[in-house]
Amino acid sequence: MAVRVQAKPFDTGAxxxxxxxxxxxxxxxxxxxxxxxxxxxGLRFMQIEHYPGMTEKAIAAIEAEAVTRWGLxxxxxxxxxxxxxxxxxxxxxxxxxxxxxxxFAAAEFLMDYLKSRAPxxxxxxxxxxxxxxxxxxxxxxxxxxx
Numbered sequence: 246m247a248v249r250v251q252a253k254p255f256d257t258g259a260x261x262x263x264x265x266x267x268x269x270x271x272x273x274x275x276x277x278x279x280x281x282x283x284x285x286x287g288l289r290f291m292q293i294e295h296y297p298g299m300t301e302k303a304i305a306a307i308e309a310e311a312v313t314r315w316g317l318x319x320x321x322x323x324x325x326x327x328x329x330x331x332x333x334x335x336x337x338x339x340x341x342x343x344x345x346x347x348x349f350a351a352a353e354f355l356m357d358y359l360k361s362r363a364p365x366x367x368x369x370x371x372x373x374x375x376x377x378x379x380x381x382x383x384x385x386x387x388x389x390x391x
Contacts, residue, residue, distance in 0.1 A: 299364055320340050
C-alpha cells in the first residue's frame with residue numbers, strides 16, 4: 246500500500262511493473278491514469294496546490310478504507326502537484342485483489358474520491374486569464390454510489 250503526492254512526473258509502465266512485482270495471491274490488478282485535459286484548446290497549464298502532510302494523510306485514510314472494504318492485497322495512489330501542462334499525467338490509481346470485481350470497485354472508489362474530495366486546489370491558466378476549477382455536480386453525484 247502506498248500513497249505518493251509529488252511534483253515530478255511518473256512513468257506509468259515502471260510504476261505498474263513495480264506494483265505488480267511479487268503479487269502471487271491476486272487474481273486481478275486494475276489501474277487508471279488521469280491526464281490533464283484541454284477541453285477548450287486554450288489551456289496553458291494547470292496549477293495544482295495542496296497542503297503537504299494533510300493531503301497525504303487524507304488520501305491514506307481513504308486508501309485504508311478501500312483496502313478494508315474490498316479486501317485489497319495491494320494499492321497505489323500517486324497524485325501530482327505543481328504546474329502541469331495539457332497531456333501530462335496528473336494521477337494514477339492501482340489496485341490488486343483476489344477478484345476483478347473488488348479491484349475495479351476499489352479503483353473507482355479511489356478515483357471518485359480523488360476527483361471530488363482529496364484536498365487539492367486546481368487553477369487553470371489560459372491565454373484569456375486564470376481561474377480556480379469548481380466542483381462539478383457529476384463528480385459529487387459519483388460519490389453517492391459508495
